[in-house]
Amino acid sequence: MARRPLPRILSSGNAQIARSREIARTAADSATDVLHPLITISRGLRKLAATARAKWAATPKERRGPTLFLVAACVLVVALVPYGPLLALVTVMGAAAWRGRERPVVKTGPDDAEIARLKGLYEALVPYLSLPEDPEPLFSHGGDWSAVFGDYAFDEDGRLTRLRISYPPYFTDGEPAARARIEHLLHAKSGRGREYLFDWDEEGNRLTMHVLPALPTTIAAQRFVTVPGETVLGFTDADAVQRTVPVRASDGTEDAPAVVWRTGPRSTEPHLLAVGQPGSGTTSLLRSIALQALPHGDVLIVEGSGTGEYACLVGRDGVLAVECGLSGALTSLEWAAHETERRLIAANRARQAGLPAPEDTRRPLWILLDRPSVLGHLAAADGRPDPQDLLQVPLRHGRAAQVTVVVAEQFDSVETLGETVRGHTRARVVLGPASPDQIAAVLGTAPHTTPVPDVPPGRGYARLGAGPVVRLQVPATPDPYDDATSEAHRQAVLELLPERRTATAPEIETIGAIEPPPAPAPAPVPASEPDLDADTAPTRRKEPAPTPLPSPVAAEG
Numbered sequence: 001m002a003r004r005p006l007p008r009i010l011s012s013g014n015a016q017i018a019r020s021r022e023i024a025r026t027a028a029d030s031a032t033d034v035l036h037p038l039i040t041i042s043r044g045l046r047k048l049a050a051t052a053r054a055k056w057a058a059t060p061k062e063r064r065g066p067t068l069f070l071v072a073a074c075v076l077v078v079a080l081v082p083y084g085p086l087l088a089l090v091t092v093m094g095a096a097a098w099r100g101r102e103r104p105v106v107k108t109g110p111d112d113a114e115i116a117r118l119k120g121l122y123e124a125l126v127p128y129l130s131l132p133e134d135p136e137p138l139f140s141h142g143g144d145w146s147a148v149f150g151d152y153a154f155d156e157d158g159r160l161t162r163l164r165i166s167y168p169p170y171f172t173d174g175e176p177a178a179r180a181r182i183e184h185l186l187h188a189k190s191g192r193g194r195e196y197l198f199d200w201d202e203e204g205n206r207l208t209m210h211v212l213p214a215l216p217t218t219i220a221a222q223r224f225v226t227v228p229g230e231t232v233l234g235f236t237d238a239d240a241v242q243r244t245v246p247v248r249a250s251d252g253t254e255d256a257p258a259v260v261w262r263t264g265p266r267s268t269e270p271h272l273l274a275v276g277q278p279g280s281g282t283t284s285l286l287r288s289i290a291l292q293a294l295p296h297g298d299v300l301i302v303e304g305s306g307t308g309e310y311a312c313l314v315g316r317d318g319v320l321a322v323e324c325g326l327s328g329a330l331t332s333l334e335w336a337a338h339e340t341e342r343r344l345i346a347a348n349r350a351r352q353a354g355l356p357a358p359e360d361t362r363r364p365l366w367i368l369l370d371r372p373s374v375l376g377h378l379a380a381a382d383g384r385p386d387p388q389d390l391l392q393v394p395l396r397h398g399r400a401a402q403v404t405v406v407v408a409e410q411f412d413s414v415e416t417l418g419e420t421v422r423g424h425t426r427a428r429v430v431l432g433p434a435s436p437d438q439i440a441a442v443l444g445t446a447p448h449t450t451p452v453p454d455v456p457p458g459r460g461y462a463r464l465g466a467g468p469v470v471r472l473q474v475p476a477t478p479d480p481y482d483d484a485t486s487e488a489h490r491q492a493v494l495e496l497l498p499e500r501r502t503a504t505a506p507e508i509e510t511i512g513a514i515e516p517p518p519a520p521a522p523a524p525v526p527a528s529e530p531d532l533d534a535d536t537a538p539t540r541r542k543e544p545a546p547t548p549l550p551s552p553v554a555a556e557g
Helices: 013-034 036-058 061-080 084-099 112-125 176-190 282-293 326-352 372-382 387-397 411-416 419-424 436-443 487-496 505-509 552-556
Strands: 149-154 160-166 196-201 206-211 230-235 244-249 252-262 272-276 298-303 319-323 365-370 403-410 427-431 459-464 470-473
Touching (some): 036 084, 112 149, 112 176, 160 176, 230 470, 252 459, 272 282, 282 365, 282 403, 319 326, 326 372, 326 403, 365 387, 372 403, 372 411, 387 403, 403 411, 427 436
Parallel strands (some): 272 427
Antiparallel strands (some): 160 206, 230 252, 244 252, 427 459, 459 470
């Protein structure tokens, strides 16, 4: 059966109705704009009348008569004054316009959506913060959330940014597992993708949660205001450390809170271990440490990945060598072990003779080892010793010999690190995205914040010895020879590089070879020489200096 067309009045009725509504809406808006002053004055007169009525109702009956007489006298005076009624009318209209103006609405409490979010969070905490035998539980299904939640704040999207929770005294807030459950729940219910700080007050049975702002990434490599023996690992929150350093950022000069790592004979954490994912910024951290160490010491770099990330340091003053091959790495680390022993023996003999330590034993020596697992795998395949075995002497006795070891490794190869490396690297850094368990495995304890899955390079956590875990942002120190490096960061790194050494033709053939410094003349030793201190000398030797080692290039040939 063929469809019959609808009547014209029905087919075009919707368009006419919509057009009529648009015309009516436009006319209403125009009338509102024209009559806005009249609406404002009317609203003000209504408020003035309500105020006068409230005043009259609050006046005692014995005072109403004198009040009426006073008002009548004022009206009579105004009526007799020239232009009095006109001035009175203008005054009343002005007062009405002032009282009738539209004022911004001041928010005095959470709206319906925020109340619903707080109620949902309260109900989710009931199974964790209540017991069936509690006669007056703070958390119960259908209970009052306002009794336990306080100091709450929301952002523009309606998500919590700050909250204080009062929990019952019997909650096991001293157990890390119980805390982790509450923190995970609050993180999930308050919104993922942000970093939260949880502050537990065990004495007051309160937990404060607030969202942390992102650490700035505008600070690049530069000369920091530090003394010899201090290294700026990065920057953190203002309330996490007690020291700030002046820095130049992209938006000007400021005082930034810095994580300062102290090395030397009096340091409690003389060596450092940095762990991260690929591209997390561990290599940039080692580059930053090398640039800060070169003005006051010598640097030996061993790169296991072999990607040339430290090519900008080759041949620079203070850089002993930059080794990428297995043979060169083994030769360099063996020399570093002998150099540590030589420094210990020379310093011990000087102390026994009542003389100050020689100058060459007081100049800091930095050993930077990036990705030792790669070199260990190559050494095992070639039947040669693991380079980590050669780090035992510098790690165990490096503090007394002014030798500092910095090791960088990735999470997938942390298990290959030896016990000596793990036991003597008390300063720890974790960079890049990582789970709380991974962070706790490296730092020894979990952070008080919730790690986020997406972080910029150089963002992570740091812990110096037994101190607290703090957030960290490493200063931008990219490879200046990389095409992806911005011009500002490239110039910042190039300005910090020392002058390049001029090498002759024979020296160019053996670039990377390490020549040990000349051994100082042995100090006069008493006839009854006491034994060396076991804490400062690993072996007892009669010779003042080890035999010079062949160059890595000759060893490889």
